[in-house]
Amino acid sequence: xxxxxxxxxxxxxxxxxxxxxxxxxxxxxxxxxxxxxxxxxxxxxxxxxxxxxxxxxxxxxxxxxxxxxxxxxxxxxxxxxxxxxxxxxxxxxxxxxxxxxxxxxxxxxxxxxxxxxxxxxxxxxxxxxxxxxxxxxxxxxxxxxxxxxxxxxxxxxxxxxxxxxxxxxxxxxxxxxxxxxxxxxxxxxxxxxxxxxxxxxxxxxxxxxxxxxxxxxxxxxxxxxxxxxxxxxxxxxxxxxxxxxxxxxxxxxxxxxxxxxxxxxxxxxxxxxxxxxxxxxxxxxxxxxxxxxxxxxxxxxxxxxxxxxxxxxxxxxxxxxxxxxxxxxxxxx
Amino acid sequence: xxxxxxxxxxxxxxxxxxxxxxxxxxxxxxxxxxxxxxxxxxxxxxxxxxxxxxxxxxxxxxxxxxxxxxxxxxxxxxxxxxxxxxxxxxxxxxxxxxxxxxxxxxxxxxxxxxxxxxxxxxxxxxxxxxxxxxxxxxxxxxxxxxxxxxxxxxxxxxxxxxxxxxxxxxxxxxxxxxxxxxxxxxxxxxxxxxxxxxxxxxxxxxxxx
Numbered sequence: 001x002x003x004x005x006x007x008x009x010x011x012x013x014x015x016x017x018x019x020x021x022x023x024x025x026x027x028x029x030x031x032x033x034x035x036x037x038x039x040x041x042x043x044x045x046x047x048x049x050x051x052x053x054x055x056x057x058x059x060x061x062x063x064x065x066x067x068x069x070x071x072x073x074x075x076x077x078x079x080x081x082x083x084x085x086x087x088x089x090x091x092x093x094x095x096x097x098x099x100x101x102x103x104x105x106x107x108x109x110x111x112x113x114x115x116x117x118x119x120x121x122x123x124x125x126x127x128x129x130x131x132x133x134x135x136x137x138x139x140x141x142x143x144x145x146x147x148x149x150x151x152x153x154x155x156x157x158x159x160x161x162x163x164x165x166x167x168x169x170x171x172x173x174x175x176x177x178x179x180x181x182x183x184x185x186x187x188x189x190x191x192x193x194x195x196x197x198x199x200x201x202x203x204x205x206x207x208x209x210x211x212x213x214x215x216x217x218x219x220x221x222x223x224x225x226x227x228x229x230x231x232x233x234x235x236x237x238x239x240x241x242x243x244x245x246x247x248x249x250x251x252x253x254x255x256x257x258x259x260x261x262x263x264x265x266x267x268x269x270x271x272x273x274x275x276x277x278x279x280x281x282x283x284x285x286x287x288x289x290x291x292x293x294x295x296x297x298x299x300x301x302x303x304x305x306x307x308x309x310x311x312x313x314x315x316x317x318x319x320x321x322x323x324x325x326x327x328x329x330x331x332x333x
Numbered sequence: 334x335x336x337x338x339x340x341x342x343x344x345x346x347x348x349x350x351x352x353x354x355x356x357x358x359x360x361x362x363x364x365x366x367x368x369x370x371x372x373x374x375x376x377x378x379x380x381x382x383x384x385x386x387x388x389x390x391x392x393x394x395x396x397x398x399x400x401x402x403x404x405x406x407x408x409x410x411x412x413x414x415x416x417x418x419x420x421x422x423x424x425x426x427x428x429x430x431x432x433x434x435x436x437x438x439x440x441x442x443x444x445x446x447x448x449x450x451x452x453x454x455x456x457x458x459x460x461x462x463x464x465x466x467x468x469x470x471x472x473x474x475x476x477x478x479x480x481x482x483x484x485x486x487x488x489x490x491x492x493x494x495x496x497x498x499x500x501x502x503x504x505x506x507x508x509x510x511x512x513x514x515x516x517x518x519x520x521x522x523x524x525x526x527x528x529x530x531x532x533x534x535x536x537x538x539x540x541x542x
Binding site for chain 1: 444518
């Protein structure tokens, strides 16, 4: 076999071998748990620091503006920010730009409040604390004290109580969402009469304190498309609402100009961005462990090394075989 | 019980989709068609549940908000596209949405995506106390933007020291941008694979936490 044939065979390798090697390399780190460190970047730290500066008198929006196709990248971002907000008793509005995002928002909320997930928050549904609400107990500290005085004990392993209507409102999907953002600059309740669980917003304490986007402190849009720009165009530019992005890695480069221009306070780019936020949560003692995004970083690193190797080998074969002098590769027309 | 069934169904269809990597097969095609169908069905159900029912049907029936009949009638005109004789009526709701959309979007989009970006590109190269790496960054930003714009200026031949050299630098800047985007794209695709493997090894097989 001549040397040229070896290079040629390398360049025409059956792509299924590449898929198989990526598959194997993607599974092994999950089982060996190498735990490579993840350093944090300014773009993610700025979001973390901003949310960290908020307290029980503040409110944020988390827009689940993506479909299931990018769930693996986007959901950990929304989950991480939601946990941070709940830890600081910041009220959270959950919205969705698309019908499928409606389910993504609900799924993220269920995950954060799932007792099987470490560091979960114990959820109190809107109807469960109606008596306390009617009695005018809406301050978070007083609410927790009154709730526990009523005989409710925080379950072991739970990070705290979250009350529907005080700590979160699952607003969900609304059509023509850019117009909804615009409308919410005047009144949130005018755009959503009830939440996704059919609870009236007019009776929610968090709506009395945060009537419009002008009384909201941050919008974090977790997006798999250009939907995130709607929050900048209609929220930031209209009323100066601080906006942060959590975007897929594919679109991350498109939105760096918004950081440079100061239109957004920061950006989580892809699974890596979510992992950085998880690391910051752990470093600051907000969570005891990191979550799925951080776990995936070993695999990410291993796969990147493999792909770099493939690119190097492919280029060596291309030049050593003299294919750079030809107009097309043999066997490829 | 239902959760377990759901996880097994999810695992089956994940493997069905990935079977395409070996070669196209009927199981893959079944999964592909189901994705499209279920997504559409889910969208229709959610749209009815959180849009049509609370925002149109209930206010009409319970609140007698007759004014809503006007947008409802306008929306129904979309359906006339399926009737060739009166298909032209569907242009009215399209025109309405386009007109309002443009009117609402244009000023703020111009401000956000054009004027703000122009403003952000008009920066001083150096100010007292500015670190050297920021100075270098500012120079690269301004000249990189200008060079890329020169590359896309087609009314003059790309020759000579200004247009020739400028467009060459511009194409390098653009290629660097493409390279960064490609790197992020690889990272994104691998992230999606990671999500599925976490599902298979964790939720389905319980091999990882």
